[in-house]
Amino acid sequence: MREFTVPALAAPPLVGGLADAVFDHAEDDPRRIVFGRKDAAGQWRDVTSEAFRDEVLALAKGLIAHGVRFGDRVALMSRTRYEWTLFDFALWSVGAQSVPIYPTSSAEQVLWILHDAEAVAVMVEHEDHAMTVGSVIDRLPRLQRLWQLDAGAVGELLDAGTAVDDEVVHRHRRAVTPESVATVIYTSGTTGRPKGCVITHAGFMFESDTMAARWEPVFHSRPGDEAATLLFLPLAHVFGRMVEVAAVRGRVRLGHQPELSANALMPDLMTFRPTFILAVPYIFEKVFNGARRKAEAEGRAGPFDKAVDIAVKYAEALELRAFGLGPGPSAGLRVQHQFFDKVVYKKVRDAMGGRVRHAMSGGSGMNRRLGLFFAGAGVTVFEGYGLTESTSAATANPPERTRYGTVGQPVPGTSVHIADDGEVWLHGPNVFSGYLNDPAATRAALQDGWLATGDLGALDEDGYLTITGRKKEILVTSGGKSVSPAGLEERVRAHPLVAQCIVVGNDRPYIAALVTLDQESVDHWLAMQGRPPLPPADLVRDPDLEMEVRRAVVAANTAVSQAESIRTFRILAHPFTEELGLLTPSLKLKRKAIEAAYGVEVDALYH
Incomplete structure (x- = not known):
């Protein structure tokens, strides 16, 4: 089949913007619990639709007091926190556009996004982020404001907005149309500089309303119970933003978890208990x-x-x-x-x-x-x-x-x-x-x-x-065989001891692979054999471990022809990380960077 279409369920929005849902829901059902917010003691506290509306309105007034105007772009650089969602809807209330930045971004990446987006202000989470922005601020003449969450930015803006009348915000909000730009999200950039994707209020409204109309029954643990989800995806990523918007528009109780690691996430899943x-x-x-x-x-x-x-x-x-x-x-x-x-x-x-x-x-x-x-x-x-x-x-x-x-x-x-x-x-x-x-x-x-x-x-x-x-990742061997690496890599990664796998072989005589290890699984595997933990340099030469990885490679090869199969592999002592410039913030492999960083190891696979 070459083409497939599914009929629409949600009508395209004719008027308004994303912030309207906050005000409408507070009017319809002011006591409804819409957020769970962790306090300093680690306890989840309820936030009602009325309370959220009041916070959004007050923050929007503060943004106006600090000079943010309709159509301005304001960058947000933080982990997944309640305050990010607060800023998003406050910015949308005044017709401004939010520009997310991954909290792990380098100074050069931050400079590029703030410059390309012509941001007039930036919200950062903590001092390290503020220092990152500060290191390039002399090259950003349009940047007028920097707010730091952990230094009391929200309180500062709330105080600044007390002199602004509520109606000023409402006039801005009523001027927003579905065609207005809601956000500019920069691609994570596996190749080249990140590009800013312009997304309108209509795009987010259609996406979130369609997901709710089609999948709303599965938001619940059982029919009739309260729908709740814990958001731990990065809000700098479009997937996380869609969850945020869909939860607010769909009246789903939403909690935020800033850490994607299993050790941090699992305890919060136990206490928040999402559906x-x-x-x-x-x-x-x-x-x-x-x-x-x-x-x-x-x-x-x-x-x-x-x-x-x-x-x-x-x-x-x-x-x-x-x-x-x-x-x-x-x-x-x-x-x-x-x-x-x-x-x-x-x-x-x-x-x-x-x-x-x-x-x-x-x-x-x-x-x-x-x-x-x-x-x-x-x-x-x-x-x-x-x-x-x-x-x-x-x-x-x-x-x-x-x-x-x-x-x-x-x-x-x-x-x-x-x-x-x-x-x-x-x-x-x-x-x-x-x-x-x-x-x-x-x-x-x-x-x-x-x-x-x-x-x-x-x-x-x-x-x-x-x-x-x-398309850009297709490998062509020196023998002219075209190979898509993704399927092979996924199958090798299915082995519990394997953390990452990158398949190489462009302009080479055959396909090979570099493999990194899941340290937690390796430690468990050694313990089950009664063996002590091994340093990384010894692990990569361990014959039993190599045999386990070989099993993963052999299993992956069963799904492809001999010409497409992995002929040899090398186990690496350390994982690919974002800090080393080898992964994007959404954990995708930066293939060219990895092959350059491990050029000696790749060459050794063919000699």
Whole structure:
């Protein structure tokens, strides 16, 4: 199939902007709990729609008092915090545009974004961020204000706004139209300088309202309960921003967690107890691997692996029934599943707070077997696909007919087209307006209203999309064989001891790989063998560990032809990190940077 369209569910907005929902909800249901906010003691405190409205209004008045005007761009540089959401809606209330910056950005990256966006002000989280901005401020003549959250920025702005009349904010808010620009989000830049994606209020409203209209039933743990989600994705990323907007517009109780690491996240999942989560595959991998390690440490690895097999078979049987291809789980399978639900699956659900029954995953591909396991364990993960340029989700698996291993069908009201060269094209109200100050790049990306994504994919007979790689990442060996590295890398990474994998081989005689290790899993693996921890330099030469990684490579190779297979690999002593310039803030591999940094190791693979 070359093209597939799903009819719209949400009507395009005719008037207003994103901030209107805050004021409308406070008027309709002032006592409704809309946020959970952590206090200094680590306890979650409720924030009502009325209280949030009052904070947004007061902060908006402070922004006006500090000189922020309609159409101005204001940068936000922080981890995922309640104050970011407060600033977003306050800026939208006065018709200003927010420009997110990853908190880990370098001084040069900050300089580029603030300069390109012509930002008049920037909100930062702490002193380190302030110093980063300060180091380049002499080259930013338009930048007039810097507010630091941890130095009392919110209080400062609230005090400044007391002399501004409420009606001044409302006049600004009423001037916002759906076509007004809401935000400029800079791509994370795996190649070249980041480009600013211009996204309108209409784009975010369509995206969030469509997601709510189609997937709202799965926001709940059970029918009729309060919907709640914990946001731990970076708010500098379009996925995190879409969750923020959708939660506010959809009246979903929202909590913020600034750390994406499993050690910081898991305790907050237990205390906040969301009914659904939106995450990247890394989180689900961590939950699964943590449960597997715990079972092995308790001498129950065998039963756990049996429970995994039963969960996968159970979910596969339900999947076949959903598509009219089978009767569903057999009586015997149902009995086994019920047994393991009490002794294994419930513990997996409890690790996510105990109430999660559904989740959405995006950002990168999720292993089909992992998705089936979670579904069989009682947490259905709806995998989706999108870009900054599509205001987050462009496709997602529908609730009643999930096809694991695919990224689903187009979200309602949009279309997916597969070009002659296999490139995925997108069309719909969620597609961005263009790149800021870059008409050439805009013309290259938008062709007759279609967004050329740069991703390669295929549509099946039911309109489900599978992403197979990136056009720019295709490797061509010296023998002329074209190889998409993404699938191989994902399969190697499925091994619990592997953290990262990058496939190389462009203009080389064969395909090879560099592999990094998951230190937590390696430490557990050594302990289970009664061996002490090893320093990284010894680990990479350990024959038993090399044999484990070789198993992962052999398993990955079974899915491709011999010419596409990984012939050899090298285990690296240290992981690829954003700090070393080898990952984007959204954890994607910077391939050219990695191959340059490890040029000696890559050359050694071919000698």
